[in-house]
Amino acid sequence: MRMGRRIAATLKRTAVHAGPTVLGIIVLDFLFLQLMPGNAADVMATEAGSATEETVAALRHQFGIDQPVLTQLLNFLGHLAHLDLGFSPRFNTSVADLIMARLPNTLLLMVTALALALVLGIVFGAVMAAWAGRWPDRVLSVIVLLFYSMPGFWVGLMAVVLFSVKLGWLPSDGNETIGADLTGFAMVSDRLAHLVLPALALASFFVAVYARLTRAAMLEVQRQDFMRTAKAKGLHPLLIQLRHALRNALVPVTTVAGMHLGNLLGGAVVVETLFGWPGMGRLTLEAVLGRDYAVLLGVLLLSSFVVIVANVLIDLLHAWLDPRIGSA
Amino acid sequence: MPLLSVDGLSVAFPGHAAVREASFSLAAGETLALVGESGCGKSVTAFSVMRLLPPNARVVSGRILLEGADLLALSESEMREVRGAQVSLIQQEPMTSLNPVLSIGLQIAEVIRRHEKLSRKAARARAVELLDLVSIPDAHRRIDDYPHNLSGGMRQRVMIAMAVACRPKLLIADEPTTALDVTTQAQVLDLLDDLRHRLGMAVLLITHDLGVVAQWADRIAVMYAGRIVEQAGIEPFFAAPLHPYSRGLLGARVDVDADEHYSTHRLTEIPGNVGSAAGQAGCSFAPRCPVAQPACRQAVPPLVGLGDERAVACPVTVSSHSSPLLGGEAR
Ligand SMILES: Nc1ncnc2c1ncn2[C@@H]1O[C@H](COP(=O)(O)OP(=O)(O)O)[C@@H](O)[C@H]1O
Ligand SMILES: [Mg+2]
Numbered sequence: 030m031r032m033g034r035r036i037a038a039t040l041k042r043t044a045v046h047a048g049p050t051v052l053g054i055i056v057l058d059f060l061f062l063q064l065m066p067g068n069a070a071d072v073m074a075t076e077a078g079s080a081t082e083e084t085v086a087a088l089r090h091q092f093g094i095d096q097p098v099l100t101q102l103l104n105f106l107g108h109l110a111h112l113d114l115g116f117s118p119r120f121n122t123s124v125a126d127l128i129m130a131r132l133p134n135t136l137l138l139m140v141t142a143l144a145l146a147l148v149l150g151i152v153f154g155a156v157m158a159a160w161a162g163r164w165p166d167r168v169l170s171v172i173v174l175l176f177y178s179m180p181g182f183w184v185g186l187m188a189v190v191l192f193s194v195k196l197g198w199l200p201s202d203g204n205e206t207i208g209a210d211l212t213g214f215a216m217v218s219d220r221l222a223h224l225v226l227p228a229l230a231l232a233s234f235f236v237a238v239y240a241r242l243t244r245a246a247m248l249e250v251q252r253q254d255f256m257r258t259a260k261a262k263g264l265h266p267l268l269i270q271l272r273h274a275l276r277n278a279l280v281p282v283t284t285v286a287g288m289h290l291g292n293l294l295g296g297a298v299v300v301e302t303l304f305g306w307p308g309m310g311r312l313t314l315e316a317v318l319g320r321d322y323a324v325l326l327g328v329l330l331l332s333s334f335v336v337i338v339a340n341v342l343i344d345l346l347h348a349w350l351d352p353r354i355g356s357a
Numbered sequence: 358m359p360l361l362s363v364d365g366l367s368v369a370f371p372g373h374a375a376v377r378e379a380s381f382s383l384a385a386g387e388t389l390a391l392v393g394e395s396g397c398g399k400s401v402t403a404f405s406v407m408r409l410l411p412p413n414a415r416v417v418s419g420r421i422l423l424e425g426a427d428l429l430a431l432s433e434s435e436m437r438e439v440r441g442a443q444v445s446l447i448q449q450e451p452m453t454s455l456n457p458v459l460s461i462g463l464q465i466a467e468v469i470r471r472h473e474k475l476s477r478k479a480a481r482a483r484a485v486e487l488l489d490l491v492s493i494p495d496a497h498r499r500i501d502d503y504p505h506n507l508s509g510g511m512r513q514r515v516m517i518a519m520a521v522a523c524r525p526k527l528l529i530a531d532e533p534t535t536a537l538d539v540t541t542q543a544q545v546l547d548l549l550d551d552l553r554h555r556l557g558m559a560v561l562l563i564t565h566d567l568g569v570v571a572q573w574a575d576r577i578a579v580m581y582a583g584r585i586v587e588q589a590g591i592e593p594f595f596a597a598p599l600h601p602y603s604r605g606l607l608g609a610r611v612d613v614d615a616d617e618h619y620s621t622h623r624l625t626e627i628p629g630n631v632g633s634a635a636g637q638a639g640c641s642f643a644p645r646c647p648v649a650q651p652a653c654r655q656a657v658p659p660l661v662g663l664g665d666e667r668a669v670a671c672p673v674t675v676s677s678h679s680s681p682l683l684g685g686e687a688r
Contacts, residue, residue: 258454261446263436
C-alpha cells in the first residue's frame with residue numbers, strides 16, 4: 030500500500046536518472062581510453078617478441094582498432110544495443126563471458142564488505158554513543174581512528190601477516206582451496222575462510238566512517254523531544270535506544286553508505302589484487318596492462334551498473350527507514 | 358490525601374537554580390494550572406515529576422508524593438512502571454515530540470503493550486479506539502500514518518491518545534497548545550477537559566496563557582523565577598489576585614476588551630523580566646515590584662496559607678490581607 034507506492038516512486042526516480050547517466054559514462058569511458066598510450070596489438074606484438082610491421086597492422090585490423098575513433102564508438106554502441114559487449118582479443122573469448130565469470134566473486138566481496146562495515150560500524154558507533162566520554166568510547170575511538178587513517182591494503186597486509194603467516198588461521202590467497210574439490214558444508218566454510226581477510230581489508234575504512242557517523246547521530250537523537258516521549262511511556266532504555274534512537278540514526282548512515290558504494294568498488298580492485306581474489310578488480314588490472322579496451326569498457330559499464338543497482342537498494346532501504354522520503 | 362503533592366522541590370543546573378522550594382498539590386480529578394512566564398521553571402517542575410530531567414539537572418531537595426509514595430525514592434525500574442501508566446506527559450511541540458520514523462499506531466500501541474498484557478493485534482485495536490476517542494477521523498486508516506502526514510493539531514491529539522492510553526491518574530500537559538493556532542488550541546483543550554471527566558484523571562496544565570487558565574482550570578499556581586508565589590482557586594484568583602506579580606499579570610489583561618481572546622495578552626507586559634531575578638537576595642520579584650519594601654530584599658518570603666486553599670508568598674500582601682478592601686485595591 031503506502032510502502033509499495035513509496036518503493037515505486039523511488040524506482041521510477043532512479044530509472045529516469047540512471048539511463049542517461051549510463052550512456053554518458055560509456056561515451057566518456059570510451060573517449061578516455063583512446064587517450065591511453067598503446068593498444069592491444071602493440072602489447073601482444075611486444076609480448077610475442079619478433080613482430081613485423083605487417084603482423085601488427087594485421088592484428089590492428091583484426092581488432093578493429095585501425096578505424097576512426099567515431100566509427101569504433103558507433104560500432105561499440107551498436108553492439109551494446111544488442112547487449113553484446115564485444116570480443117576480447119587478449120583473452121580470446123567474449124567479454125560478457127569473461128565478466129560473468131568474475132562478477133559474482135566481486136559482488137560477494139562487495140556485499141560482504143558492505144554488510145560487515147555497516148554492522149560493525151553501527152555496533153561500534155552505538156556502543157561509543159552509549160558510553161560517550163567513558164572508556165569503551167575512548168578505546169573504540171582509537172581503533173576507529175586507526176581504521177580511518179590506514180589504507181585498506183595496509184590493514185589487509187597486516188591482517189595477512191597476523192592471521193595467515195603468524196597464526197595460520199586463515200588463507201590469504203584466492204577464493205577457494207585449489208584442487209581440494211570440496212562439497213557441501215566443507216565448501217561453504219572454505220569459501221568463507223577465504224572471504225574473511227579480503228572483506229575485512231575492504232571494509233576497514235568504511236567501518237570507521239559508519240562508526241563515527243552512527244556515534245554522532247545517536248548522540249544527536251538523544252536530545253530530541255520524542256526521546257523524552259518514549260521515556261515518558263515507561264519503555265525500557267534498551268528498547269528506546271534500538272527502536273526510537275537507532276532507527277533515526279540509521280537514516281544519515283544509509284545516506285552516506287550509498288555515496289560510498291563507488292569507492293567500495295574502487296577499493297575492491299586493490300584488495301582483489303592483494304589477495305588474488307578472482308574478481309572484476311583483478312580482471313580490470315589485467316585488461317589495463319594488456320590494453321584490452323573491450324574488456325575494460327565492459328568492466329566499467331558493469332561497474333556503473335552495479336553501483337546504480339546497489340544505490341537503488343540503498344534508496345529502498347532508506348525509504349523504508351525514513352517514511353518522509355518519497356511520500357512528498 | 359492529595360493525588361500528587363510536590364513538597365519543597367528544588368532543582369538545579371550547574372551554576373543556577375531552576376526550581377526553588379516549590380510546593381503544590383493536586384487532588385484526584387482536578388486541573389491545576391501552573392502559570393508563569395517562559396524560563397520560570399514550569400517544564401523543569403513537570404520533568405521532575407516524571408523523573409525525566411535533562412542529564413545535567415539535579416534534584417537538590419524536596420519530595421514528590423504520588424498517592425503518598427515518594428517518586429524520588431523509587432528505583433529506575435519502579436519508576437518505569439509509573440511512567441505512562443500512572444503519570445503521563447504531553448509536551449509542548451507536537452512537531453518534534455512524536456518519532457518521525459515510526460507510525461502513530463505503533464507509537465500508541467507500544468505504551469499499551471508496555472503496561473498491559475495485550476497481543477499485538479489487540480493493542481492495535483485499542484490504538485484505533487483511542488484515535489477515535491481523540492476525534493481523529495478515519496481512525497482505522499490513519500493508524501498507519503506517520504507523524505509527517507498529520508497537522509499540528511492532529512499530532513497533539515495523537516500525543517493525547519498516547520498519554521491517556523493506560524488511563525493514568527495524572528496527566529501532565531506542558532504547554533500543550535502553545536504551538537497551535539487559536540481555534541485548534543480551544544479544540545485540543547476541550548478534548549483534554551472532556552477526557553479528564555470521562556477518565557477521571559487529574560491534569561497538571563502548564564501554560565503561560567491566563568485565558569486558558571480561566572476557562573479550563575480548577576485551581577492555579579503562579580510561578581516566578583522558580584518559586585510558587587501564589588496558589589488559589591480560579592474564581593477567587595481572578596476576582597482578586599493577591600501577589601503583586603499575579604496582579605500585574607491580570608492587570609495586563611483586564612483593561613482590554615473582555616471579548617477579545619486572552620492569549621494575545623502575555624505576561625511579559627509587566628516591566629522588567631525574570632532575568633533580573635538572578636542571584637539576588639530576598640524576593641525575586643522585588644526589582645519589578647510596585648509595592649516592594651526594603652524588607653523584601655532581605656529574606657525570601659515564605660508561601661503563607663490564608664485559608665480557603667489560598668496561599669501567597671508576599672509579606673506586604675499578607676500583612677494587609679486582613680483588610681476586606683484588598684480585592685479592590687489592585688492598581
Ligand atoms: N537543559 C538545560 N540546561 C541548562 N539549563 C536549563 C536546561 N533546561 C532548562 N534550563 C533552565 O531552567 C530554567 C527553567 O526552564 P524551564 O523549566 O524550561 O522554563 P519554562 O517555565 O519556560 O518551562 C531556565 O532558567 C532554563 O535556563
Ligand atoms: Mg517549558
